[in-house]
Amino acid sequence: MKLTHLISGSLLVSSLVFGAYAHNHKAKADIVDTAVAAGSFSTLVTAVQAADLVDTLKGPGPFTVFAPNDAAFAKIPAADLNALVANKAALTNVLTYHVVAGKVMAADVVKLTSATTVQGENLAIEVKDGKVFVNGAEVIATDIETSNGVIHVIDSVVMPKN
Structure with a gap:
């Protein structure tokens, strides 16, 4: 058997196992518990x-x-991140800028040019070279379903204008 067939087969089995796990547990875990x-x-x-x-x-x-995953937050200088976490109003503003009301799956995200956040401002959405970007942050994982929505992982923290 060729190595490419073995790798493809292993990836398929991994996808099926993870998919079955996610399917069986998605109704139980909300956004926070999933994160x-x-x-x-x-x-x-x-x-x-x-x-x-x-x-x-x-x-x-x-x-x-x-x-944003931990690597995304690591891009922010520690002093700036600590100052943000210490300022509850500013932190809430930034975090709610990452949340959109409704469940928008990746297949729908790619059809959008923007999305209004619960913070009130719009996120710019762009598809470029087969990749999806939200305010310049690359979407690196999609459609992580939870009991109360969906998570798309981005590689940078996005900051609102206000």
């Missing part, structure tokens, strides 16, 4: 807790969250 379980959103979860947004993101929704 915690993923293990790559600890900074985001800490920020959501500091902004007192946990109950909101555990609410019925549905919500679409463009979620």
